[in-house]
Amino acid sequence: MSAEPTTKVTPSSLGPDSEGSPGASSVTQGSGHRDDYGSRLGMWLFLVTEMVLFGGLFIAYSYMRYRYPVEFHHGGGELNATLGVINTLVLLTSSLTVVLAIVAIQRSEKGRAMVFLGSTLVLGLTFLVIKSFEWGAKFHHGLYPNAPHLATLPPGEQVFFGLYFTMTGLHGLHVIAGLSVLSVMLWWVATDRIRQDRYIHLENSGLYWHLVDVIWIFLLPLFYLAA
Amino acid sequence: MSTHAATAQPSYLVDTGSRKGLMAWLTTTDHKRIGLLYLYAMSIFFLIAMGIGFVMRLVQLTSYQKLITAQTYNALFTVHGVIMIFLFVIPGLSAVFGNFFLPILIGAKDVSFPRLNLASWYFFMAGAILAVLSLFTGGGAPDTGWSFYAPFSLKTGTNVSLAVFAAFVLGFSSMLTGINFITTIHRLRAPGMHWFRMPLFCWAVYSTAWIQILATPIVAITLVLVILERFFGIGVFDPAKGGDPLLYQHLFWIYSHPAVYIMILPAMGAITEIIPTFAKRTIFGYKAIAFSSMAIAGVGSLVWAHHMFTSGMSGMALMLFSLLTMIVAVPSAVKVFNWVGTLYKGSIDFQPPLLFALTFIFLFCIGGLTGVMQGALAVNVHVHDTYFIVGHFHYVMFGGTGMAFFAALLYWFPKMWGRMYSKAAIYASWFPIFIGFNLLYFGMLILGLMGMPRRYYVHLPQFHTMHVVATVGSWFLVLGLLLFFGTLLYAILWGEKAEDNPWGGVTLEWSLPSPPIQENFEEIPTITHGPYEFERLEGKS
Numbered sequence: 001m002s003a004e005p006t007t008k009v010t011p012s013s014l015g016p017d018s019e020g021s022p023g024a025s026s027v028t029q030g031s032g033h034r035d036d037y038g039s040r041l042g043m044w045l046f047l048v049t050e051m052v053l054f055g056g057l058f059i060a061y062s063y064m065r066y067r068y069p070v071e072f073h074h075g076g077g078e079l080n081a082t083l084g085v086i087n088t089l090v091l092l093t094s095s096l097t098v099v100l101a102i103v104a105i106q107r108s109e110k111g112r113a114m115v116f117l118g119s120t121l122v123l124g125l126t127f128l129v130i131k132s133f134e135w136g137a138k139f140h141h142g143l144y145p146n147a148p149h150l151a152t153l154p155p156g157e158q159v160f161f162g163l164y165f166t167m168t169g170l171h172g173l174h175v176i177a178g179l180s181v182l183s184v185m186l187w188w189v190a191t192d193r194i195r196q197d198r199y200i201h202l203e204n205s206g207l208y209w210h211l212v213d214v215i216w217i218f219l220l221p222l223f224y225l226a227a
Numbered sequence: 228m229s230t231h232a233a234t235a236q237p238s239y240l241v242d243t244g245s246r247k248g249l250m251a252w253l254t255t256t257d258h259k260r261i262g263l264l265y266l267y268a269m270s271i272f273f274l275i276a277m278g279i280g281f282v283m284r285l286v287q288l289t290s291y292q293k294l295i296t297a298q299t300y301n302a303l304f305t306v307h308g309v310i311m312i313f314l315f316v317i318p319g320l321s322a323v324f325g326n327f328f329l330p331i332l333i334g335a336k337d338v339s340f341p342r343l344n345l346a347s348w349y350f351f352m353a354g355a356i357l358a359v360l361s362l363f364t365g366g367g368a369p370d371t372g373w374s375f376y377a378p379f380s381l382k383t384g385t386n387v388s389l390a391v392f393a394a395f396v397l398g399f400s401s402m403l404t405g406i407n408f409i410t411t412i413h414r415l416r417a418p419g420m421h422w423f424r425m426p427l428f429c430w431a432v433y434s435t436a437w438i439q440i441l442a443t444p445i446v447a448i449t450l451v452l453v454i455l456e457r458f459f460g461i462g463v464f465d466p467a468k469g470g471d472p473l474l475y476q477h478l479f480w481i482y483s484h485p486a487v488y489i490m491i492l493p494a495m496g497a498i499t500e501i502i503p504t505f506a507k508r509t510i511f512g513y514k515a516i517a518f519s520s521m522a523i524a525g526v527g528s529l530v531w532a533h534h535m536f537t538s539g540m541s542g543m544a545l546m547l548f549s550l551l552t553m554i555v556a557v558p559s560a561v562k563v564f565n566w567v568g569t570l571y572k573g574s575i576d577f578q579p580p581l582l583f584a585l586t587f588i589f590l591f592c593i594g595g596l597t598g599v600m601q602g603a604l605a606v607n608v609h610v611h612d613t614y615f616i617v618g619h620f621h622y623v624m625f626g627g628t629g630m631a632f633f634a635a636l637l638y639w640f641p642k643m644w645g646r647m648y649s650k651a652a653i654y655a656s657w658f659p660i661f662i663g664f665n666l667l668y669f670g671m672l673i674l675g676l677m678g679m680p681r682r683y684y685v686h687l688p689q690f691h692t693m694h695v696v697a698t699v700g701s702w703f704l705v706l707g708l709l710l711f712f713g714t715l716l717y718a719i720l721w722g723e724k725a726e727d728n729p730w731g732g733v734t735l736e737w738s739l740p741s742p743p744i745q746e747n748f749e750e751i752p753t754i755t756h757g758p759y760e761f762e763r764l765e766g767k768s
Contacts, residue, residue: 041413045409048441056447059478060452063474155467156469157469158462159462163463
């Protein structure tokens with residue numbers, strides 16, 4: 001996804017990135033140890049766990065939707081699809097700016113990298129603000145778990161909104177986590193801890209941000225376009 | 228394989244940094260020390276949960292029922308299960324011996340992410356502390372059983388939320404360890420250490436790590452749903468709001484059945500290290516064992532609903548899960564045949580680790596075969612939720628993983644602490660352990676077939692005799708375990724110095740001094756042959 005080929009130029013990278021030389025890096029373990037390929041592999045494995053985490057919720061969603069097709073249709077009708085689509089565009093753009101930040105770092109353009117990272121943070125915050133307006137509207141209409149109004153609706157719709165708040169809420173937490181990590185990355189770029197020859201942390205944070213984005217791309221049709 | 232020269236580096240047990248004593252241990256990133264941190268913590272949890280089990284058995288001698296109330300009994304079996312499962316057998320061999328020996332066995336100086344490794348231990352301890360807190364705060368100790376089944380777990384006034392959150396945090400620890408081990412095996416193998424030259428313990432840890440990262444997140448999200456349900460009433464598991472408790476059971480077992488293989492695979496791996504060393508002979512069927520580990524990990528992920536045969540699933544689902552359950556027994560049996568095949572015509576050197584390894588094979592076979600019995604639909608309906616189940620999983624978890632844990636501890640003990648234990652005392656502890664174990668858990672199997680339901684505070688008179696037999700068995704078992712742990716504790720403190728290679732093993736850890744130096748290897752070795760080539764060494768000498 002982000003800038004794979006350029007890692008080869010890193011001068012202090014230990015050994016080639018290919019799997020063909022198992023253990024090549026262990027020879028130089030110790031204080032100077034660094035294994036970018038290993039870090040990236042670890043990050044991908046972590047992303048797998050995140051996908052399975054949401055996977056559990058997708059299983060629950062599929063089963064419930066199979067059980068209550070009509071109620072899910074009505075539930076989806078209550079959501080604001082326009083805001084959902086706008087938020088999708090916001091997140092997609094923020095993924096683009098992360099990639100551009102990495103490219104800028106690879107070209108040693110620190111200022112530009114900071115601008116792009118800053119834009120990502122602003123876009124991420126925009127997403128959260130729009131999301132909070134949406135949640136606020138639902139609360140206002142009494143469409144939240146344990147609300148007296150929701151209790152009068154058919155069971156399937158109650159489950160729909162239970163899942164809606166759980167899944168978008170968990171996704172929101174991931175957005176907040178991603179923004180926190182990217183803020184640290186911005187600071188590290190500013191203080192030169194992330195440089196042209198050393199940007200694996202930024203790259204991994206970018207991967208995480210893309211995951212947050214991808215999960216949202218699934219949430220959009222499941223909830224907003226369910227009507 | 229190079230023998231080590233007079234070494235300049237101090238042992239990993241010596242503090243060389245700026246921090247000393249306890250602080251040096253709590254801030255260490257040395258995989259060997261982290262392995263020991265896990266071991267010490269887990270031993271304490273094990274002894275606590277063992278004590279709880281002991282009390283539960285006492286209650287079944289009817290005269291002792293004044294001891295505790297029925298509500299306390301419910302709390303006790305929940306806590307016994309939570310501690311034993313989440314704090315002992317799941318981290319089990321992977322966290323202790325995986326941490327200590329995986330890097331050494333593949334010729335590395337540490338794991339890929341040493342700081343993350345320490346963080347995993349802190350997650351583990353945080354989860355453990357939360358679990359303990361849940362007993363004494365809120366509405367009191369959870370009384371749902373370790374499986375936290377909805378809808379009872381949603382409605383009970385006891386402190387389920389905190390206990391469930393503790394399990395969530397422990398899951399994090401497990402996932403991070405899994406990520407760390409997979410990356411380590413992919414990246415840090417010594418030059419020449421090809422995949423099929425790795426000792427088989429590494430293969431076992433590798434398959435386990437994959438289950439850890441693929442299954443654990445499911446239970447994590449399930450437990451989060453339970454918490455959300457309790458606090459906000461989201462309704463996913465609540466029938467009154469259109470939810471389905473059966474969904475909880477599915478999600479729970481999608482993790483918790485593969486978790487059984489998280490527990491048993493590293494145990495099988497350790498046994499596979501021990502048997503060739505004491506048979507002085509290369510392992511029979513290296514690739515069969517390696518691939519059977521992966522096969523167990525794969526097929527084992529598809530059998531979860533055999534815990535739910537009486538829950539009213541469709542007949543089709545019942546038959547499919549029954550079939551898959553039978554199939555998972557095949558790779559397990561492959562391993563057993565390979566171990567026995569390795570012993571055949573070996574020059575057997577009978578030592579305590581081998582005794583416990585053989586005990587493992589015997590008890591694991593009983594556990595495995597009773598497992599296949601329950602995979603058959605008709606038998607399952609008869610024994611569902613009876614003592615038969617309890618007996619069966621204690622044979623697998625305790626007779627399997629527990630005995631393998633003890634065998635691995637005895638095998639690697641001289642390497643880990645550089646001291647040797649009293650073999651006579653270990654042999655002496657084996658008899659009460661073995662006899663007590665079988666009285667207790669075979670007694671449970673019989674009770675189950677007679678119809679004794681699990682988790683009951685009282686029992687009918689016709690079950691009383693077998694309950695007394697089982698309780699007496701538990702006394703022998705506890706006696707043996709105390710002697711076992713006492714012997715090892717004594718040896719850690721005052722045992723005589725061990726040789727570098729007391730068992731004549733040929734894997735990499737035996738080429739190191741006992742205890743190993745801080746960075747394991749002065750120089751990373753180059754590997755030119757497979758892991759168990761005793762014949763090659765004999766030819767040399």
